[in-house]
Amino acid sequence: MRTGIFFCQVEENNRLNVTAVAKYAANLPNVETVQELGIQPRLDAKDLAGQVHSGNLERIVIAGDMPGYFKPVFTKAMALAGHDPLEVRLASFREHGASGSTTLERAKAIVACAAFGVPFALAVEPAKTPVQPTTLIIGAGIAGIQAALEIADAGKPVCLVERCGTIGGHMAMFDKTFPTLDCSACILTPKMVSVAQHEMIRLLTNSQVIALSGSPGSYRVQIKCKARMVDVDACVACNICSEVCPVEVASEFDAGIARRKAVYIPFPQAVPNAYLVDAENCLYVQSAGKKCGACVKKCPKECIDLTQKDEIIEIEVGNIIIATGYDVLQAENIEHYGYGILPNVLTALEFERLTNASGPTGGKIVAKSLKLNKRTKLEEWVFDANGPAPKSIAIIHCVGSRDQNYNSYCSRVCCMYSLKFAHLVKEKLPGADCYEFYIDMRAFGKGYEEFFERIKHEGTFVIRGRTAAISELNGQMMVTGEDIIQDKLIQFPVDMVLLAVGLIPAHGTEELSRMLGLTRDEDGWFSELNYNGRPTDTEKGCIYVAGMCQSPKDIPDAVAQASAVAAGVLSSISSGKGIGHRGSVTLSEIEARAKNLQAK
Amino acid sequence: MAIRVNPKIIDDLEGYGAEDVQLCYHCGNCSAVCPHADEFNVFPRRPMRYLQMGLERKLETSLEPWLCYYCGQCSDQCPRGAEPGETMMSLRRWLISRYDITGIARLFFKSTKVELAAVIIVALLTGIFFLGFGLWQGDINVYDGSNAFLPSSFIHNFDLALGFLVALFIGLSAFRFWWFSMGGKSAVPIPWWLYIKKVYLLPWHFFTQKRFADCEKETTRRIYLPWLAHLGLMLGYVTMLFIVMVFVKQLQAGPEINWSVHVFGYLASLGLLIGAVYMLRGRLKKNRTQYQRSHGSDWIFLVLLFIIALTGVTQHILHRSGLLLAANIVYIVHLMVVVPWLLRMPFTKWAHMFLRPLGMYFSAVRNEALTRQRSGIETTVPARKVA
Numbered sequence: 001m002r003t004g005i006f007f008c009q010v011e012e013n014n015r016l017n018v019t020a021v022a023k024y025a026a027n028l029p030n031v032e033t034v035q036e037l038g039i040q041p042r043l044d045a046k047d048l049a050g051q052v053h054s055g056n057l058e059r060i061v062i063a064g065d066m067p068g069y070f071k072p073v074f075t076k077a078m079a080l081a082g083h084d085p086l087e088v089r090l091a092s093f094r095e096h097g098a099s100g101s102t103t104l105e106r107a108k109a110i111v112a113c114a115a116f117g118v119p120f121a122l123a124v125e126p127a128k129t130p131v132q133p134t135t136l137i138i139g140a141g142i143a144g145i146q147a148a149l150e151i152a153d154a155g156k157p158v159c160l161v162e163r164c165g166t167i168g169g170h171m172a173m174f175d176k177t178f179p180t181l182d183c184s185a186c187i188l189t190p191k192m193v194s195v196a197q198h199e200m201i202r203l204l205t206n207s208q209v210i211a212l213s214g215s216p217g218s219y220r221v222q223i224k225c226k227a228r229m230v231d232v233d234a235c236v237a238c239n240i241c242s243e244v245c246p247v248e249v250a251s252e253f254d255a256g257i258a259r260r261k262a263v264y265i266p267f268p269q270a271v272p273n274a275y276l277v278d279a280e281n282c283l284y285v286q287s288a289g290k291k292c293g294a295c296v297k298k299c300p301k302e303c304i305d306l307t308q309k310d311e312i313i314e315i316e317v318g319n320i321i322i323a324t325g326y327d328v329l330q331a332e333n334i335e336h337y338g339y340g341i342l343p344n345v346l347t348a349l350e351f352e353r354l355t356n357a358s359g360p361t362g363g364k365i366v367a368k369s370l371k372l373n374k375r376t377k378l379e380e381w382v383f384d385a386n387g388p389a390p391k392s393i394a395i396i397h398c399v400g401s402r403d404q405n406y407n408s409y410c411s412r413v414c415c416m417y418s419l420k421f422a423h424l425v426k427e428k429l430p431g432a433d434c435y436e437f438y439i440d441m442r443a444f445g446k447g448y449e450e451f452f453e454r455i456k457h458e459g460t461f462v463i464r465g466r467t468a469a470i471s472e473l474n475g476q477m478m479v480t481g482e483d484i485i486q487d488k489l490i491q492f493p494v495d496m497v498l499l500a501v502g503l504i505p506a507h508g509t510e511e512l513s514r515m516l517g518l519t520r521d522e523d524g525w526f527s528e529l530n531y532n533g534r535p536t537d538t539e540k541g542c543i544y545v546a547g548m549c550q551s552p553k554d555i556p557d558a559v560a561q562a563s564a565v566a567a568g569v570l571s572s573i574s575s576g577k578g579i580g581h582r583g584s585v586t587l588s589e590i591e592a593r594a595k596n597l598q599a600k
Numbered sequence: 601m602a603i604r605v606n607p608k609i610i611d612d613l614e615g616y617g618a619e620d621v622q623l624c625y626h627c628g629n630c631s632a633v634c635p636h637a638d639e640f641n642v643f644p645r646r647p648m649r650y651l652q653m654g655l656e657r658k659l660e661t662s663l664e665p666w667l668c669y670y671c672g673q674c675s676d677q678c679p680r681g682a683e684p685g686e687t688m689m690s691l692r693r694w695l696i697s698r699y700d701i702t703g704i705a706r707l708f709f710k711s712t713k714v715e716l717a718a719v720i721i722v723a724l725l726t727g728i729f730f731l732g733f734g735l736w737q738g739d740i741n742v743y744d745g746s747n748a749f750l751p752s753s754f755i756h757n758f759d760l761a762l763g764f765l766v767a768l769f770i771g772l773s774a775f776r777f778w779w780f781s782m783g784g785k786s787a788v789p790i791p792w793w794l795y796i797k798k799v800y801l802l803p804w805h806f807f808t809q810k811r812f813a814d815c816e817k818e819t820t821r822r823i824y825l826p827w828l829a830h831l832g833l834m835l836g837y838v839t840m841l842f843i844v845m846v847f848v849k850q851l852q853a854g855p856e857i858n859w860s861v862h863v864f865g866y867l868a869s870l871g872l873l874i875g876a877v878y879m880l881r882g883r884l885k886k887n888r889t890q891y892q893r894s895h896g897s898d899w900i901f902l903v904l905l906f907i908i909a910l911t912g913v914t915q916h917i918l919h920r921s922g923l924l925l926a927a928n929i930v931y932i933v934h935l936m937v938v939v940p941w942l943l944r945m946p947f948t949k950w951a952h953m954f955l956r957p958l959g960m961y962f963s964a965v966r967n968e969a970l971t972r973q974r975s976g977i978e979t980t981v982p983a984r985k986v987a
Contacts, residue, residue, distance in 0.1 A: 402625075464628075488639065489631060489638070
């Protein structure tokens with residue numbers, strides 16, 4: 001087939017030498033013309049049709065970071081010239097991961113495949129490698145737990161590594177799940193207990209992966225197990241150590257709205273159900289044994305050892321699943337919402353803990369009240385179970401999402417959890433007014449739209465329009481915005497404002513991606529191999545992604561993806577062969593394979 | 601009434617500077633942060649919507665663009681980078697060209713080259729005319745009095761003729777502005793006495809530009825510099841225009857200084873120079889949101905104004921220091937810039953000096969009429985049929 005290759009870029013790409021790729025492309029068989037059209041070229045379908053006609057081109061390849069951008073005009077040109085418009089092929093550098101050290105070789109391979117008319121994914125299939133039976137799962141949120149249970153239930157060994165002192169992740173913090181309003185803990189805690197009791201699962205909490213070596217199918221992983229300083233088997237979680245501990249810090253599990261001691265258990269249903277010592281805040285550890293040590297003396301089981309040291313272990317695994325999850329955006333960065341300055345402006349996670357029966361107020365929704373801190377002698381805004389109930393609550397969607405100043409992407413879950421909040425407010429405070437400020441309601445899943453309708457019928461005011469600013473007036477939060485549907489400006493006071501903050505990749509994602517040699521997309525989420533066809537595989541063989549760390553998704557999607565990953569892992573273990581490293585396939589191998597496929 | 605849609609209006613407006621209107625997804629952030637949006641004038645989002653929908657008639661009749669002083673808060677906070685502030689600026693340009701019946705404004709805004717060419721041609725013609733006239737009837741070494749190179753009485757009459765021409769065109773534009781927004785094309789019935797009741801707003805907004813000062817909505821309230829520069833420039837300009845139109849004879853007399861006139865001239869020159877330098881510097885450095893994207897017409901406006909002020913001051917100094925030949929030459933240069941500047945006034949950015957206070961006055965009148973309409977108070981004029 002007589003082929004013309006056109007290089008078109010949407011924006012500048014300094015990492016790729018396009019001219020070198022063009023030179024290579026000119027030497028491919030059947031290539032009639034290679035043109036570098038530069039950045040955002042002005043393309044005219046008639047001109048191009050003339051070129052197609054004069055060169056008698058039967059196939060056109062558009063090469064670039066986003067060649068699809070230019071496809072319509074080339075398709076039209078082919079049609080005008082009377083040739084098959086379906087023979088416009090895309091050589092997309094970005095989609096097929098021409099980045100990093102192998103950029104040039106990869107870009108050449110992508111162009112070659114397009115010129116041969118062979119899908120890149122088919123031509124780049126790496127050789128299978130023998131696989132060790134053990135699977136490492138990084139992150140024990142709902143996705144990690146689900147994948148671990150699936151694999152372990154199939155009789156294969158799993159090593160589950162979790163950074164915190166307990167497994168469960170963010171889902172353990174939630175009160176209800178949308179849209180079914182199931183109790184989150186009722187779904188999660190049985191799974192957590194199964195993990196703890198499963199004979200095929202080796203659970204390493206308070207631990208982090210620090211190094212990786214080896215090749216797909218037999219990776220050697222170094223894991224740093226931080227000193228827990230409490231004997232997990234002996235501890236009966238009697239809470240005496242916590243009672244005597246003099247140190248108080250903000251509780252991570254309660255999203256900072258409650259306080260915990262330096263020796264603590266994140267929440268009563270934690271797995272493993274044992275206390276741990278926060279070495280960074282423990283007086284004894286920080287003073288190298290000179291101060292305190294009260295918990296050691298009081299522990300009735302004598303299971304606290306504050307001299308315990310971190311330990312590094314090394315294991316050999318066949319497959320690795322990344323399920324590191326997410327963090328929420330720092331709402332302090334968005335100045336006009338006054339988070340951190342105005343007392344009753346809360347983030348979603350904070351409200352989630354406030355309304356949770358295991359939270360600091362026992363699930364009562366209250367506004368913050370001024371309390372004297374006896375230790376610092378300063379007045380502080382705190383949640384008090386006997387505090388005033390808010391009479392009106394505004395919920396603001398898209399905080400830091402869909403906003404080019406923060407995250408340009410949609411965080412996908414905020415609309416639905418905000419609707420869930422509205423329901424919880426109406427359920428617990430029937431007299432309170434609840435306002436939802438949204439831009440577009442993204443109720444996309446099964447039963448979600450119906451849930452939205454239900455919220456509206458419950459009497460929540462749903463206002464289309466983004467709130468621009470929050471200020472304080474007589475102790476109330478003044479909300480300023482525009483009601484788009486009614487075409488008018490609105491400003492009114494509410495007692496509490498909830499910010500539906502967007503999601504960002506969990507902290508530490510960058511180091512992990514560097515350690516594992518994985519690519520991330522421009523927003524920082526792990527890149528999957530192919531969004532449609534291979535949503536759980538990564539560029540590197542035998543490493544998979546599951547849950548939020550790949551992109552924002554809700555619990556059902558995260559669980560589904562975790563199970564899908566487990567299927568991939570199990571198939572590689574039972575066949576004894578796993579997918580090799582894509583990056584190891586050389587250009588000549590891809591070329592040969594593409595030629596072979598074309599011949600068929 | 602049928603609604604006529606012009607789907608090309610967004611493309612048309614691109615020539616006036618608004619390029620990103622299509623990006624807007626209507627979150628309403630811009631209207632909510634705008635210090636000037638009120639109950640009846642919800643902007644910048646509403647005009648953005650009109651643009652996206654192609655509602656040309658609605659845009660023609662809207663006063664919102666004239667209420668905006670372009671502080672840039674909307675553009676700063678826009679989540680889509682749709683530049684609502686720049687859109688309002690472009691709409692003002694578009695409206696000026698709409699009010700103008702000659703079509704010159706449209707030509708100038710659409711092509712900076714055309715405007716520049718027109719300025720240069722008029723400048724050359726002016727130069728040739730005054731040089732010829734001066735050499736023919738006077739002595740190039742005499743600045744004032746009998747046998748002067750450019751006699752002040754002639755300049756005075758010339759100024760008045762030019763002023764009349766400018767006033768005619770700006771008057772026509774102002775009338776069309778009223779006709780579009782308040783008169784024939786408007787859907788709101790407005791009692792005549794409301795115009796009288798609110799007429800004090802016209803000089804108020806013209807001379808104080810109070811609303812520009814309100815653009816800064818910060819708790820630590822210092823003087824808002826763009827407002828001060830804008831006010832200084834504008835007051836300097838108006839003062840200068842006035843004394844040149846009326847007292848040009850006293851200005852040109854010398855070499856002793858007639859303080860009763862000159863003190864105003866000095867103050868005005870100071871205002872013009874400082875204002876122009878502040879704005880030129882801002883536009884070069886792009887240090888504020890409103891200076892990020894400068895249209896060709898903005899540059900011509902500021903550069904010409906700066907040259908006018910500079911040559912005016914220079915010829916004054918040269919005259920007083922006895923360098924009469926040089927003074928006369930600079931005078932010619934000064935006139936070469938002043939004449940095209942004056943002639944292009946009604947068709948360019950300059951028109952906003954009159955149209956903006958007028959728009960604010962109209963808006964106050966219309967707002968009150970709407971309030972009365974809403975609260976059911978009978979107006980003295982029988983209500984027109986509302987579309």
